[in-house]
Amino acid sequence: MALAKINPTETTAWKKLNDHYAEQKKQSIKELFQNDSNRAAKFSIEWEDFFVDYSKNNWTQETINLLLQLAEEVELKNAISSYFSGEKINETENRAVLHTALRSFSNESFIVDGTNITEDIQHTKNKMKVFVNEVLSGARKGYTNQSFTTVVNIGIGGSDLGPAMIVEALQFYKSSLQTHFISNVDGDHVQEILKKINPETTLFVVASKTFTTQETLTNAETVRKWFLQHANQEDVAKHFVAVSTNLEKVTEFGIAPDNIFPMWDWVGGRFSLWSAVGLSIALAVGFDNFDKLLLGATKMDSHFKETSFDKNIPVLLALLSIWHNNFFGAETEALIPYTQYLQKLAPYLQQGIMESNGKSIARNGQPVNYQTGTIVWGEPGTNSQHAFFQLIHQGTKLIPTDFIGFIHPLYGEQDHHNKLMSNFFAQTEALLMGKTKEQVIAEFKAQGKTEEQVKELIPFKVFEGNKPTNTLLIDKLTPETLGALVALYEHKIFVQGVIWNIYSYDQWGVELGKQLANSVLKDIESEEISAHDSSTKQLIKRFKTK
Numbered sequence: 001m002a003l004a005k006i007n008p009t010e011t012t013a014w015k016k017l018n019d020h021y022a023e024q025k026k027q028s029i030k031e032l033f034q035n036d037s038n039r040a041a042k043f044s045i046e047w048e049d050f051f052v053d054y055s056k057n058n059w060t061q062e063t064i065n066l067l068l069q070l071a072e073e074v075e076l077k078n079a080i081s082s083y084f085s086g087e088k089i090n091e092t093e094n095r096a097v098l099h100t101a102l103r104s105f106s107n108e109s110f111i112v113d114g115t116n117i118t119e120d121i122q123h124t125k126n127k128m129k130v131f132v133n134e135v136l137s138g139a140r141k142g143y144t145n146q147s148f149t150t151v152v153n154i155g156i157g158g159s160d161l162g163p164a165m166i167v168e169a170l171q172f173y174k175s176s177l178q179t180h181f182i183s184n185v186d187g188d189h190v191q192e193i194l195k196k197i198n199p200e201t202t203l204f205v206v207a208s209k210t211f212t213t214q215e216t217l218t219n220a221e222t223v224r225k226w227f228l229q230h231a232n233q234e235d236v237a238k239h240f241v242a243v244s245t246n247l248e249k250v251t252e253f254g255i256a257p258d259n260i261f262p263m264w265d266w267v268g269g270r271f272s273l274w275s276a277v278g279l280s281i282a283l284a285v286g287f288d289n290f291d292k293l294l295l296g297a298t299k300m301d302s303h304f305k306e307t308s309f310d311k312n313i314p315v316l317l318a319l320l321s322i323w324h325n326n327f328f329g330a331e332t333e334a335l336i337p338y339t340q341y342l343q344k345l346a347p348y349l350q351q352g353i354m355e356s357n358g359k360s361i362a363r364n365g366q367p368v369n370y371q372t373g374t375i376v377w378g379e380p381g382t383n384s385q386h387a388f389f390q391l392i393h394q395g396t397k398l399i400p401t402d403f404i405g406f407i408h409p410l411y412g413e414q415d416h417h418n419k420l421m422s423n424f425f426a427q428t429e430a431l432l433m434g435k436t437k438e439q440v441i442a443e444f445k446a447q448g449k450t451e452e453q454v455k456e457l458i459p460f461k462v463f464e465g466n467k468p469t470n471t472l473l474i475d476k477l478t479p480e481t482l483g484a485l486v487a488l489y490e491h492k493i494f495v496q497g498v499i500w501n502i503y504s505y506d507q508w509g510v511e512l513g514k515q516l517a518n519s520v521l522k523d524i525e526s527e528e529i530s531a532h533d534s535s536t537k538q539l540i541k542r543f544k545t546k
């Protein structure tokens with residue numbers, strides 16, 4: 001069944017939510033806590049190793065009920081069945097969206113266009129496993145008969161961000177291989193990476209779903225040329241492998257058919273780390289850990305599919321985000337992991353969230369008359385506290401923030417971890433409670449400030465509080481919990497796309513820039529400059545002549 005085409009603002013729930021918002025905004029989150037001593041327990045969910053507390057937000061059970069009614073009116077349940085059963089919910093590209101099948105450990109078969117993709121998935125996973133084990137055991141060797149020490153992933157967007165984020169996050173579980181990522185078509189960066197590696201012991205994974213992406217092909221070509229300064233043409237087969245749907249183009253590039261790991265049209269680039277695009281992950285942390293990552297994700301899939309919406313973590317977080325975005329008018333959301341390991345989570349989710357839901361055309365082809373896709377950003381705490389938290393605490397913008405933290409550190413550095421996590425808890429409390437005028441005065445008095453000084457400084461020292469946060473407190477950063485965390489956000493994206501009545505799985509907006517870059521490249525490399533606006537023409541001219 002195709003996704004329903006329902007304008008959310010025309011539902012009964014939306015109208016009720018508008019009225020409810022007018023009342024709800026008069027209350028502060030602090031007051032909600034004062035009025036209900038049981039609020040924290042009521043508005044939190046324990047699931048596996050996750051504890052999700054969404055109580056520090058300006059919503060009540062009535063809000064949740066209305067949002068659940070909205071989910072019902074836009075037929076979210078049917079949409080979830082369509083998503084998991086492989087219907088072509090990416091309608092503008094006529095494709096299924098089945099990254100969830102890649103991590104399924106059940107015996108269920110998935111059929112796409114008459115093909116049983118379960119067998120393809122299993123076959124590719126086995127191929128990855130054999131390959132990874134051969135590399136890690138040293139059975140597979142480079143052209144000078146040495147074992148591999150290094151992997152370089154060459155890809156961009158979904159063929160880079162997922163693997164780069166997971167490899168960084170799971171460093172603790174690292175195999176013997178060093179991993180590097182080349183994504184930008186910035187030759188200086190390519191050279192910086194090449195300086196660090198040894199051609200005799202480096203394996204190159206060229207990951208590109210389409211194998212037509214300018215950046216990846218240029219980078220792969222440059223790397224191959226560099227490699228051939230040290231080795232012979234026939235050695236390429238030992239050192240270059242590819243992950244792609246485009247077998248023809250990969251073969252044209254010169255990669256041996258045996259070294260191609262397939263992927264499929266029904267996997268979106270930004271959801272592809274679970275496919276063979278995860279080869280760099282499996283090499284970096286071992287195949288078993290890669291499998292555990294998939295296991296964590298599939299557990300979250302089951303939770304999402306099977307749990308009633310009022311206890312469903314991705315559904316509730318998506319509804320809350322709609323509440324903030326469409327009623328409170330919040331423009332952005334921050335993601336603050338309290339672990340340095342997750343420093344690439346925000347850039348990774350920026351693609352997932354903003355490429356998916358950055359759309360302004362509804363599923364009926366008409367422009368939407370409401371806000372869609374949130375802007376997400378973030379950096380690990382506590383660093384971010386010393387960078388942009390001032391604006392979250394006392395700025396003019398409302399920034400709902402997800403705090404992600406872990407109960408146990410990985411190296412047992414308990415003193416550090418207590419300090420790290422005390423900041424984690426303290427920030428959400430400070431954002432909620434703020435600091436009143438009375439508290440400021442009492443503090444000043446204790447410091448022996450004069451009446452005059454106190455009067456002048458009060459406005460600057462008062463914190464309004466009332467800033468919404470979610471807390472995701474997870475037992476420990478493991479491949480499994482990380483898989484579940486990523487899947488949680490993937491499903492949040494899905495739910496929001498369904499409610500906003502947009503297509504979340506295409507990305508036509510990226511195409512125009514790619515086309516224009518090709519035409520500008522021609523102008524740069526030829527005598528003439530073709531028609532452009534006068535500003536662009538002036539800039540290209542300066543670039544060519546200076």
Ligand SMILES: O=P(O)(O)OC[C@H]1O[C@](O)(CO)[C@@H](O)[C@@H]1O
Nearest residue numbers: 157158159208209210213269510
């Ligand atoms: O894997 P490919 O085909 O090289 O594409 C890379 C990326 O380019 C995009 O199409 C646009 O940024 C992404 O969706 C995709 O992940």
